[in-house]
Amino acid sequence: MAFTQTSASAGARPGALLSADNSHPERHIIVDTLRQAAPLMGLKAPVIATLDAMLSCLPPKRQHNTVFASNATLAFRRNGISDRTIRRHAAILQDLGLLVRRDSSNRKRFTRHSAADGTALRFGFDLTPLFRRFPELAELAARAVRENDQIAYLKAKIRAAANNILNARSDDNNATSALRALRRNLSIEDCRTLLDGLDMVDMTIEQPGDMVVLGEEKMSASDGQNVRHHHNSNKEHIDMEERDEPKAHSTHQPVPPLSVMEILSACPQAAQFSPTPVKTMSDVVAHARTLAPMLGIDTRNYQDAQDRLGAERTALTVWAVMQFHEKIRKVGAYFRSITSGKNSADFVPELLVRRLSRARPLLT
Structure with missing residues (x-):
């Protein structure tokens, strides 16, 4: 089974065919994306664990996406759950359109090849729908993250x-009653209904216009508020392997803009996950918004980066981080550090992408 690569380092090549190991996101990215999108899909954690x-069971290099493992093998990898649970989870995944169950006459899972015409019959759990729908799942994950952020804000307001x-x-x-209701899982509409029932006369909502930026900290403009010092106790734990990552520092000289072809050449991993050819900078920006939640970059961090760097340069950073994210222990913390945190003063996304482009022959 082959898949069409919609964008590659040499540009859009709609006729080129790639094997599954070259065109699919890594397993942990798929699972993390599903976990984020789960509330909008009605997907439970045990079912995601079974899919994981x-x-x-899929080999890294393959020409198909069929799982041949027996229920006993899957149960072992799921810490001993029952065959009945495996079957139930498989049925749920099939109902959600994430897999197709192809059963043989004796319910065994195997493949049969034809030497005459080079075709094959495969019986098992076909995960092709999961890979085909991954861009849609990433959009759902991004939407779920935005909704969770909004719910958290509304709960704090309530x-x-x-x-x-x-x-x-x-x-x-x-x-x-409102405080008691906060113990439950609430939707955005539930939170707004609770807010409508409360007297908001004494509530002061800080507007973006009331904030002044001093270095990396945001403080209110009022002298009457004792908010001049804020200590962040959440340390950013960055993997020591970041020392091997490409660094980009200011050279005090104007940095020429990058073309779309240069971006595709330097960051092929990000390009592979695009469901449509990337031809313009608008496509680059739109795709970066889809990639961000997959990498663990939340909405607030992305917005902070965009406020400082702009939409296109933030998108460049996401594409670049996607290229070497395996070396980073916490991608979200690293992204925040270089775009709006302590290491952001001399960060230049264009230089990072160009350095990745020069390193491509060494990486391959």
Whole structure:
């Protein structure tokens, strides 16, 4: 089974065929993307774990996407769950359109080749739909991340409003009920309904215009607020292997812009995951937004980077990080560090991409 490569280092090549090991994202990226998209798909963690076990049975170099492992093998890789559970999870995955079950007459999983015409019959769990739908799943994951961020914000707003009300009127039933409701899983609409039932008179919402940027910290413009110092206790743990990663520092000289062809040549891994040919910088930016949640870059970090670097240079950074993300222990922390954190002062995305382009012959 072959797949069409929609974009490659030499540009768009709609007729070129690649084997599955060259055109598919890595297993951990697929699983992480599914975990993020799970709330919007109705997918439970045990089912994702079973799919992960199936993915682990696929060889890295192959011309098909069929899992031939028996239920006993899958159960062993799932720490001893029952055959019945394996069958139930497979049925759920098939209903969601993530796999196709191809059964032989005796329910065994195997392949039969024809020497005459070079074709093959494969019986097992065919994961081709999962790989074909991966761009759609990445979009769902990005949407789920955005919704989770919005829900977290609304919950914080509800909690603050309810506490303000209870400080003034300790017997307010609406505020008490709202705080109790926060223990449940709430949708965006549920949160907005709760907010509509609360008195927001005493709530002060800080607007972006009220903030001034000093270095890397955002502080309110009011002298009356004691927010002049904020200590971040969450340390950024970056893998020591980052010392081997390409670095990009300012040279105090203008950096010429990159063409789309240069970006595709320097960052082929990112290009391979695009469902359509990447021809313009708008395509580069749009694809970077899809790649970001796959790599563990949340919405806030992406927005902070975009505020500092702009949309195109932020997209360049995502494409570059995708090229060497295996060397990074925490991609989200690394991305924040170079785009808006302590290592961002001299960071130049164009230089990073050009250095990756020069390193390509060595990497291959």
